[in-house]
Amino acid sequence: METSDGTAMDFSGVRAEFRLPAQFPAAALAEAEQAVADRQFGDHEDATGLPLVTIDPPGSKDLDQALFVETRPNGFRLHYAIADLGTFVQPDGALDAEVRRRGQTIYLPDGNVPLHPPVLSEGAASLLPGQVCPSALWTVDLDADGEPTQIRVRRALVRSTAQFDYDGVQATIDAGNPHPSIAALPALGRLRREHAVRRGAVELQLPEQEVASDGNGGWMLTLRPRNNVDAWNAEMSLLTGMSAASLMIEAGIGVLRTLPEPDDGAVEWLRRSARSLGITWPKLISVAEVLAGLEPRSPESLALYMDATRLLRGAGYTAFDGTLPELTTHAGVGAAYAHVTAPLRRLVDRFGAEICLAVSAGKPVPDWVRAVLPSLPGLMGGSDSLASKVDKACLDQAESWVLADRVGHEFDAVVLRAEASAAEVFLAEPPVIAKCTGENLPEGGRIRVRLLDADTVKRKVSFERVENQ
Structure with missing residues (x-):
């Protein structure tokens, strides 16, 4: 589909602007394919009997996590399997070099730019249902109040029994017939949410804009609803990340996700x-x-x-080896926290997993991991910045396309943040967050706005307040 000026309505312009790679180098692809062909799991225990399941957005193929939550006489046990990329990526090889250069998967509405070749990220390394996969298998025992009492992680072969999405799981829970593997998720999830609030974790329930196909070759804007299952599942990931941070801090080596406390x-x-x-x-x-x-x-x-x-600005990565850094906590989480649960999509998680696997087994952290540690904060900071810019550019582009033929139209809006004679406003339909000019814009107030411009080339839209008649 094309715009009125003949420009293709795709995101190739964003890809070109940010120089996103279109393919993997031949040597990196060859290494990935050879790793799949040569894979051996002699150092993995057999945990294929665990009835793990995955919960992801519909259609996902890069499945990092699978879980099974048990109720025990004295509390809970969380089994959390994380894709084991260390089994496939040769340290200091061609694939490792390319993955370090990319940093993370970049998601665009018309297809992602993956961190790893699809033969791994959507194939042999992904925790797809029915497939035997290598994993870093976390087992976290918790008391009746949802507080961890014992943490263990080891390499294990796992096999997910089912692939679910958030809405589907929520529907089964609401109907009173959840899958047995996650029947205890609501109870543990609620306890962990209560702990998060007590820790001071900051959760911002802002509407999450998404760009989706309209089914006719164009694009539409939607809001992704966040249900209870989404929140509870996130708590399992946070629990695992906090467990990883505790192992790293105790061992005196690791890479943490950190954020200073607001003043x-x-x-x-x-x-x-x-x-x-x-x-x-x-x-x-x-x-x-x-x-x-x-x-x-x-x-x-x-x-x-x-x-x-504003309270969550300034997050970064802090690597250490031997001496603990001055800052070890993340103010938004309310605790020490490390990224280890998304290695298919984020570089730092593979190295975090290797550290935790070694510490949990009482073994030295591999030298190749120690050698990379100092560079990880910079690599991740750069890729985080790029991902954020690409995401904003895609949203801006979609907003301009959706609104291009509605210049002069009026909309209802909520003022999110006001400064002098300008503000950031949220339109419910279509779901747009944009700049608006006008006098005495009431923060938190409902106003009427008029679309002044929708520039599909510059990816900009602008509104003005419609004064009360």
Whole structure:
């Protein structure tokens, strides 16, 4: 499909602008294919009897995690299998070099730019149902309150028994007939959410925009709903990442995801914002508690969530070997945390897994891992920045396409963040977040806006407030 000026309605312009690779080097592909052909699992225990399942967006093929949650007489046991890329990627080989250059999978509406060749990421290394796969298998025992009491990770062969999506799992839970492997997920998930709020974890329930095919060669904007299963499943991943961080800190070697605590001035600024929005915030209540208690769909809540994004700026990666860094925690998580649960899609997770596997087994961390550690923060920081820019460019492009023939039209909007004579506004239909000009724009208020321009070349849209008649 093409725009009115004959330009193809695809994201090739974004790919070109950010110089995204179209294919893997021949040597890297050959290594991946050879690794699949030569794979041996002699150092993996057999855990194929565990009834693991996966929960991912519909149609996903790069499946990093599979889980099984058990209820025990004194609490819970979480089995969490993570794709084992260390089995396939030869250290310092051609594939390793290319994966380090990419840093992470870049997702675009018309297809991703994968971190690993599809023969691995959507094939032999993916935890697809019915397929025997190598994994880093985490076993976390928790007491009746949902607090970890014992952590273990080892290499194991696993076989997922089913592939689910969030809405499907939510429907079975709501109907009272969940799959046995995740029947205990709601109970453990709720406990972990309660712990997160007590830790001070900051969760912003802002609408998540997505670009999807309209079925006719064009594109449409949608909002991805986040249901309870989504939140509970995320808690299992966070629990595993926190467990990994605890192993790293105890061993004195690792790479953590870190974020400094916001200063008192930032929190007080957020309190003033809450007051201006009419949101009650008792003096002794934490940021996490007040955000968790909001009604996510109210305009005032959306505005405060947007303001609270300022508290989460400055996240990075901190590598250490021998001496613990001054900062070991992530303020948004409310604890020490490490990325280990998405190695198909994120470079740092493979190295984090190798560290945890060695520490858990009482073995030295491999020298090749130690050699790469100092460079990981820079590699991940660069790829995070690129992924963020590409994501924004794709959203901006889709917004301009969707609105191109609606210049002059009026829409209902919520003011998310106001500054002087401009603001960021959220339109519910179509779901757009954009800049708007006007006087006395009320943060958290509902206003009427008019579309002034939708430039599909510059990927920009602009609105103005429609003054009350």
